[in-house]
Amino acid sequence: MSREVRTKSNLEKVLASGQFAVTGELGPPPNASREEVVEKAKHLKGNVDSVNITDNQTAVVRMSSLAAALILQEQGTEANMQMVCRDRNRIAMQSDILGAAALGINNLLVLSGDHQKFGDHAQAKNVFDMDSVNLIRTIKMMRDERRLLSGRELPEGSEPRLFIGGAYNPFADPEDYRVLRAAKKVEAGVDFLQSQCIYDMPRFKKFIARAVDMGLTEKAYFMAGITPLKSLGMAKYMKNSVPGISVPDELIERMKGVPKEKQVDEGIKIACEQIEEMKNTKGVAGVHLMLIEWEHMVPRLVQEAKLGPSQRK
Amino acid sequence: MIVAQRKPFEELKSFIADKKKVLVVGCRGCVTVCNAGGTKEVGILASELRLDGQAAGRELTVDEYTLERQCDPEYIEELLELVEKKYDAILSMACSVGPQFITTRYKDENVYPALNTCFMGGAQQHGIWVERCQGCGNCVIHLFGGMCPISRCAKSLQNGPCGGSSDGVCEISKEVDCVWHLIATKMMETGKAETEFGPAQPIKDWSTSRDGGPRKIVREELVK
Structure with missing residues (x-):
């Protein structure tokens, strides 16, 4: 399977070539420390095709995603800069899109954004001028039609050549509607989609089979989100306390059956089994590894799962 | 309707801490329907303030009055006679429109909002109100x-x-x-x-919302 490449994105190049892509994730620090970004980036370099840089995730103030994305790129790894709809109106969004492209960002991934109630600034006024579906449309319009939302034309060659990303969650509700919401993003022009952390493989497979049937996986690359379980406690927390994540009882039992000091190994083993299954699942173009504040485990995971640039050669 | 709720008693007390003569004004509109600022609630607040004043051993007169509506100058005019009695403070128990209209008409009065105006909504069941419109x-x-x-x-x-x-x-x-x-x-x-x-759905045009600035409706056929 080979598709046309329309941007300078490395991630797009890998996906278009039909290789099983792998992306990582890096959370910018809640301070101005360049060193912290550089340190985290070391674990990701050469192990993944590109790295998501989160945008004030969980509504906690952090270094801007654009700044952290540029630091990462200076270290030789491509960034998937994230942008949420919570904090910017259409004026700031378009301005940041132009600025990011001008500074060498190739991938922009958009999300609604966690409500500020979860973060450290619950008193903030939120924006939500547009939602993620409309932000995808806007970026596509800027790129392919060379127009701003105002209708103002962008001179040829000055348009933002961005590979557009989005998110999908097969585990939120209502279950039957989730694929239709992903379809709206595909229709809006998203190029690739990454999922929420997957633990419930049967439910994921049901989702992706329907996406394949609807032809969605031919129009956008669907990547599967993987977060290895660190412990039984984490498995229970994910099951009971995180909205939109489904953890089957079998996984809880499996973690329970392992002594505490072996639970990390078991979590990695489960993740490797999942990744292997993903490689053989029709419609899955790659995996997205979300090991936030656990970046140093990425080299081991990609090695054991036989993933990414270092394993392809 | 506009749904509001009474401010905490301590906050209301702080408004009149140094006042001797207070007027509590209710509204028979939305806030009567949502049990926040009608005749009944005016009576309750006035009684609480009087009792609190008594307990503190201070001189305090609290009068009560409820207008048909506080969002209409015609009814605000009804307060003229009372206002001439010279109150140290007027506590309006209408939505925030009420105290603003009273202040505009009676510029020398100390007018305080006794309610927090919360949202446009309705009663889901008795005692539970929910937001339905922005x-x-x-x-x-x-x-x-x-x-x-x-x-x-x-x-x-x-x-x-x-x-x-x-x-x-x-x-x-x-x-x-x-x-x-x-x-x-x-x-x-x-x-x-x-x-x-x-x-x-396409991107929403918010210019008709508050984002377009404070709004005004003019119906020429009704303007005299």
Whole structure:
């Protein structure tokens, strides 16, 4: 399977070539420390095709995603800069899109954004001028039609050549509607989609089979989100306390059956089994590894799962 | 209606801490319906203030009056006779429109809001009020199965539900229904999810909302 490449994105190049892509994730620090970004980036370099840089995730103030994305790129790894709809109106969004492209960002991934109630600034006024579906449309319009939302034309060659990303969650509700919401993003022009952390493989497979049937996986690359379980406690927390994540009882039992000091190994083993299954699942173009504040485990995971640039050669 | 609730008693007490003669003014409009600022609530607040004054051993007179509406100059005019009795403070128990109209008409008076104006909504059941409208100035609820995602979705999404929708409730609280769960479910049940509801809603024009600046409606045929 080979598709046309329309941007300078490395991630797009890998996906278009039909290789099983792998992306990582890096959370910018809640301070101005360049060193912290550089340190985290070391674990990701050469192990993944590109790295998501989160945008004030969980509504906690952090270094801007654009700044952290540029630091990462200076270290030789491509960034998937994230942008949420919570904090910017259409004026700031378009301005940041132009600025990011001008500074060498190739991938922009958009999300609604966690409500500020979860973060450290619950008193903030939120924006939500547009939602993620409309932000995808806007970026596509800027790129392919060379127009701003105002209708103002962008001179040829000055348009933002961005590979557009989005998110999908097969585990939120209502279950039957989730694929239709992903379809709206595909229709809006998203190029690739990454999922929420997957633990419930049967439910994921049901989702992706329907996406394949609807032809969605031919129009956008669907990547599967993987977060290895660190412990039984984490498995229970994910099951009971995180909205939109489904953890089957079998996984809880499996973690329970392992002594505490072996639970990390078991979590990695489960993740490797999942990744292997993903490689053989029709419609899955790659995996997205979300090991936030656990970046140093990425080299081991990609090695054991036989993933990414270092394993392809 | 506009739904409001009384401010905490301590805050109201602080407004009149150094005042001797106070007028509490109610409103027979929305705030009477939502049990926040009608004749009954005016009586309760006035009694509480008098008792508190007595307990503190200070001189305090609290008078009561309820207007037909406080959002209409015609009724605000009714207060003239009372205002001439020279109150140290007027506590308005209307939505925030009331104290503003009173202040505009009686510029020398110390007017305080006794209520917090919360939202436009209705009574889900006796004693429970819920938000249903944000006054965006361009109603499109018919596109969403008769439900308003602007006021009822925590993120005012036009194309929900977001990934935080779980078991029919919103990620911000298990007490909040996910309106997008309700909308999507209705669309699937009525067979519209993939047809007329399939295309994504376009980006919303907020210029008719508060974002366009304070709003005003002029009906020429009614203006004398």
